[in-house]
Amino acid sequence: MHIQIRPILAALRRHKAGTLLIALQIALTLAIVCNALFIIHQRLANLSAASGVDEANVFVIANMWADLDRSTEQVDAQVRADLLALRQLPAVRNATPASGYPLRGGGWDNFVTMTPEQVKPTTDAAVYTGDEHFLDTLGLKLVAGRNFRPDEVMVMGTQQAITPPTAIVSQALADRLFPDGNALGKSFYAMGTAPSTIVGIVDPLHRQGVDQWSNGYAGQALIWPLRADDERGIYYIVRAKPGQLADAMREAPKALYAQNRLRIIDPVDGIQDYATIRHKVYDRDRGMAILMSVISVVLLAITAAGIVGLTSFWVGQRRKQIGVRRALGARQRDILAYFLTENFLISATGVVLGAVLAVAFNLWTVTRFEMSHMSMAYVGIGVVALLLLGQGAVLAPALRASRVSPVEATRSV
């Protein structure tokens, strides 16, 4: 096969418009597809992010109080009675009160500082509240220290701000606050001037939010021993015994209503298992991944169609020329090689330009939308994919060209 790069380039210079349009289309496709791939990969990675929760057995009840005029003491008494009722259910292993739960989609976050005077926060952490049953109910793995003692659990009424003297933190938060290790027994400030001392470390524990901006802090969370007895409502997190999730989810609201009917548990989404919670919270990620995939496929298809169209047009336009080349001694594979090489040269120009555009576009999203830096592997994959797509798209018209008979040279147009 005789590859003729110089004459092909010379010929392409005489067809600047078509060549540039296809090269530009390839460049834009590469730039968009690389970034789309990156976003898809990120979003798909989110879908499988570890929450730390025993998701197969845990469910959450959103309990709204119907009588809003009760004191904090009254609410707390009801909460304790509810928890007792829930824990006594045969299908239930444990239950805890909570102000939020991992993958809820948003919730209580605090800046964390090392000293009370510190103006610029050291970092940011999701705040969970619960009693001494919180760890076991969620199935969190205690990797250092101890669980809360019952006597450490404090009661926090509506719009009260209490900083408990003890806290359990996630490993990620411990590492962030105390990079040298030994976080146990150390204190931090997360709400005002009172310190909280770390008595235990769990790993992992995902924060409530899954927003793109918080990905860097996704594993930073702290747990305070608090029953947050808000007069409006409370979450009960319940862990069923293995294999009894459905029974527990069915029995739990009955037990609560039996305790007190003056409450609202939404029949649709008042009780959610973790499969539902995870599915809902990553809905946008999944949607974005699907959207990006569709855009990528459509763009690649349009680019492939463009290459097929232009090459087919050129083959039609050059039938006589192909015949002449064949008459002058070109073999079928020489003609095939000519069109493949021609496409490769156009595609190569496109992907070089596209690689630059892809990186520039990513840098723009990094500065504009606080997205992460894209690995060059995505550009590499995109370049290979576009070159293969180009060669694949040009194959059919190039094969057609190679089958043009040399006798075509003698035809008068």
Next chain:
Amino acid sequence: MLKMTHLSKVYRTEVVETYALRDFNIDVKEGEFVAVTGPSGSGKTTFLTIAGLLETFSGGEYHLDGIEVSNLNDNARSKIRNEKIGFIFQAFNLIPDLNVFDNIEVPLRYRGMKAAERKQRIMDSLERVGLASRAKHYPAELSGGQQQRVAIARALAGSPRLLLADEPTGNLDTQMARGVMELLEDIHREGATIVMVTHDPELAARAQRNVHIIDGQVVDLSEDPRFHTVHVAEEAHG
């Protein structure tokens, strides 16, 4: 050099068989300049395309430079076209996107020739046709006569054993045609074997030997007084 024996070419459709060449016999010796003449549709071009291995034939034998070509595959036929045959077409058939130099280089590249030798041959052949100064020009920048000279240079550059010319002056005015014809005569004098298809009797007369084709068969003009009558009648009407 070129010998066809009982050669036939049949175009078949579902309902009809058309013989473009039938029991066609011709023998062109090395160094001959043969003009193939005949009326439109007589089979001249079919003969030329088969002679140039641009098309296959249906029956008979064809020996080119001692090689029986009927059983050759496409690659072998391409190689023979490239190495043994030089084509000169009526419409010049230069590649419009390539300059003169690159046009002449096309068959040499297919031969896998080294760049230095290619360049030498291209410049030599351009010198030969008197267009060395036009190497960087594109076909559209040249006159018809110049384009045909470039086509001749392209045919000559590969040092072919046989030059096949299809109405080489058909698209040229008289003066340019004369120049091209003189060039072909010079090339012949230097030893080339040329087979030229034409329906121009004046041009044919300048060849060493004339072969006339009617209805796909070679006719001996000296033994067919009818042709002479027809020919004179045609000239009278023209």
